[in-house]
Amino acid sequence: MRISLGANPYYWSMEDVAAFYEQVQDWPVDIVYLGETVCSKRRPYGLDGWIDLARMLAAKGKEVVLSTLTLIEARSEVGTVKRLVENGEFMVEASDMAAVQLAAERGLPFATGPSVNIYNAQTLATLQRAGLQRWVAPTELPRDGLAALLEEAEKLNIPAVETEIFAYGRIPLAYSARCFTARAHNLPKDQCEFRCQDYPEGLPVQSQEDQGFVQINGIQLQSGERYNLLSQWPEMQAMGVNVMRISPQPIGTGEVIAALRGMLDQGRTEAPAEFGGVNGYWFAQPGMDTVPAAEA
Amino acid sequence: MDLVAPAGSLPALKAAVDNGADAVYIGFADDTNARHFAGLNFNDARAREAVAYAHARGAKVFVAINTYPQANGWTRWTASVDRAAELGVDALIMADIGLLDYAANSHPDLPLHLSVQASATSQEALRFYRDRFNIRRAVLPRVLSLPQVKALADGAPVELEVFGFGSLCVMVEGRCTLSSYVTGESPNTCGVCSPAKAVRWENDGDELRSRLNGLLIDRFGPDENAGYPTLCKGRFKVRGHVFHALEEPTSLNTMEILPELQAAGVKAIKLEGRQRSPGYIARVSKVWRDALDACAAAPERFEPHPQWMSTLQAVSEGSQSTLGAYHRPWQ
Structure with a gap:
């Protein structure tokens, strides 16, 4: 089992991004995904900046993959995806079918992120024929659905495609043409003033009874709670999952990666209690629910 | 057309x-x-x-x-x-x-x-x-x-x-799992959003409340038109304000x-x-x-x-x- 660090979904300053990936160099993480997946207006790094970061991390032995924008609305955004796909050095994680097509048309291998809908082995097989090397399962696909998919994939004789599971962090739940951060500040999206930069881990949305619901992150909604499947690594391993993904957060990401590394190396399943989190999706329950270890 | x-x-x-x-x-x-x-x-x-x-x-x-x-x-x-x-x-x-x-x-x-x-x-x-x-x-x-x-x-x-x-739908269709996050069922997996079986209506005095699997989606005064509690169309609290944080009905x-x-x-x-x-x-x-x-x-x-x-x-x-x-x- 390898560990990956997903693309950072938030809008951090250039300095914070640089400082974060400076640390990542020394974390026990195998694969690092880089790039802007949420909003094309955010430009702390151009393609060159990401490539520089990618080379820095690759020099430290990390496999680096460049992630593309999830919601594409304008031709200019397709152009950005095209330049990423044609970078000539690093594989791309497609967050949308435009990126899949651009890679496939060029005969380039690609990965897919959790926002590309792969719910069955037949879809996996079709995308494998187009060049798919690794896929991240949709977060709402439960354990049993994943296990059945992987069994079916074996029956269909799909050549090696790696499977990655979103295992820790705030779950990407939805995307919109609208910017919810701008809306919360009564600003039009065109003049958003980059308010999302003030919320390095998103802006909490609660019910009128103060129950946590979601986090607003620009045009994206994330789960209010963090997803935590760290303890489920043995069953993932048994069904053939290759990679567990940790999603960046401003504080504590390195600790989560180090803890998972330790659990994997020492064969332990107990995750540190302070990591908290929910796990309902894995057990075919509402995503915001938590199934206690005793019942899991 | x-x-x-x-x-x-x-x-x-x-x-x-x-x-x-x-x-x-x-x-x-x-x-x-x-x-x-x-x-x-x-x-x-x-x-x-x-x-x-x-x-x-x-x-x-x-x-x-x-x-x-x-x-x-x-x-x-x-x-x-x-x-x-x-x-x-x-x-x-x-x-x-x-x-x-x-x-x-x-x-x-x-x-x-x-x-x-x-x-x-x-x-x-x-x-x-x-x-x-x-x-x-x-x-x-x-x-x-x-x-x-x-x-x-x-x-x-x-x-x-x-x-x-x-x-x-204010969200990108086919890429929204808000409904399964709260209820376990989504458009992609079950063909439903904010399913009726998860809806509960409550009366408290003059107030009518709508819930989805327990989560309070909205509360309505006697003069308000109470809409179906679709998750993205509720009134929620953001930065201390209660409003249609995602979309109006x-x-x-x-x-x-x-x-x-x-x-x-x-x-x-x-x-x-x-x-x-x-x-x-x-x-x-x-x-x-x-x-x-x-x-x-x-x-x-x-x-x-x-x-x-x-x-x-x-x-x-x-x-x-x-x-x-x-x-x-x-x-």
């Missing part, structure tokens, strides 16, 4: 056909489609009657098989594709790549339309589906502005169909931009609402038939008739409507 109307029952289909729909889209009575509601949709016999009724009057029937099957449901979904082909329907509306592959190989002569649930928003994405599955048409997500629709239509590799009227209405959609080369206008009554379908189809005819006859002079607009307004969610993403400032 063609008028594509929804029907969740045979009477609704007849209402759509009788009031001028060029095509009616339906679903089978299970989770193979994105309006999997109790008492809605078509069994074999009803579907057969529907196709006969529509075809006898020159209208087409499309079948939506637009959810995402998992391994344990695969054969049921493929059986639905086979059944639709056997019924002689005019097109399938699908989103799942594996299922599109199955349909393209098993029924190469049956036209395939890409569902809005596949959220294809670029010519590159459309090419993926056309090159591999020979899709003829794609339904665009309700996230693109009018200039973006025009840009996409210019040189699009397939016909485009856009939503004209009905409930508004409102309907989409694109009638005022019909000439521009027509000029852009959009092939069909779709009405949302397979869950709606035959009376609703009849009224809304009639208004849109008249509007499309007026627009086709004289686009430069086209103006939404006040009576059309008031008819639509009366049946809109929260009695409000919006141009949604088609209107740039909304984005």
Whole structure:
């Protein structure tokens, strides 16, 4: 089992991004995904900046993959995806079918992120024929659905495609043409003033009874709670999952990666209690629910 | 432009056909489609009657098989594709790549339309589906502005169909799991959003509260119109303020931009609402038939008739409507 660090979904300053990936160099993480997946207006790094970061991390032995924008609305955004796909050095994680097509048309291998809908082995097989090397399962696909998919994939004789599971962090739940951060500040999206930069881990949305619901992150909604499947690594391993993904957060990401590394190396399943989190999706329950270890 | 109307029952289909729909889209009575509601949709016999009724009057029937099957449901979904082909329907509306592959190989002569649930928003994405599955048409997500629709239509590799009227999804369709996060069931997996079985209404004095699996979605005073607790349309607390943090309960209405959609080369206008009554379908189809005819006859002079607009307004969610993403400032 390898560990990956997903693309950072938030809008951090250039300095914070640089400082974060400076640390990542020394974390026990195998694969690092880089790039802007949420909003094309955010430009702390151009393609060159990401490539520089990618080379820095690759020099430290990390496999680096460049992630593309999830919601594409304008031709200019397709152009950005095209330049990423044609970078000539690093594989791309497609967050949308435009990126899949651009890679496939060029005969380039690609990965897919959790926002590309792969719910069955037949879809996996079709995308494998187009060049798919690794896929991240949709977060709402439960354990049993994943296990059945992987069994079916074996029956269909799909050549090696790696499977990655979103295992820790705030779950990407939805995307919109609208910017919810701008809306919360009564600003039009065109003049958003980059308010999302003030919320390095998103802006909490609660019910009128103060129950946590979601986090607003620009045009994206994330789960209010963090997803935590760290303890489920043995069953993932048994069904053939290759990679567990940790999603960046401003504080504590390195600790989560180090803890998972330790659990994997020492064969332990107990995750540190302070990591908290929910796990309902894995057990075919509402995503915001938590199934206690005793019942899991 | 063609008028594509929804029907969740045979009477609704007849209402759509009788009031001028060029095509009616339906679903089978299970989770193979994105309006999997109790008492809605078509069994074999009803579907057969529907196709006969529509075809006898020159209208087409499309079948939506637009959810995402998992391994344990695969054969049921493929059986639905086979059944639709056997019924002689005019097109399938699908989103799942594996299922599109199955349909393209098993029924190469049956036209395939890409569902809005596949959220294809670029010519590159459309090419993926056309090159591999020979899709003829794609339904665009309700996230693109009018200039973006025009840009996409210019040189699009397939016909485009856009939503004209009905409930508004503010999220990118096919990529929203808010519903399963709270209730365990989503449009992709179960064909439902904010499912009725998770809804609870509570009265407390003058106040009416709506909950979804326990989560408070909204509370209404005696003078307020209490809408269905769709997750993204509740009032929540952000930065200490309570408001419609994601979207107001409102309907989409694109009638005022019909000439521009027509000029852009959009092939069909779709009405949302397979869950709606035959009376609703009849009224809304009639208004849109008249509007499309007026627009086709004289686009430069086209103006939404006040009576059309008031008819639509009366049946809109929260009695409000919006141009949604088609209107740039909304984005």
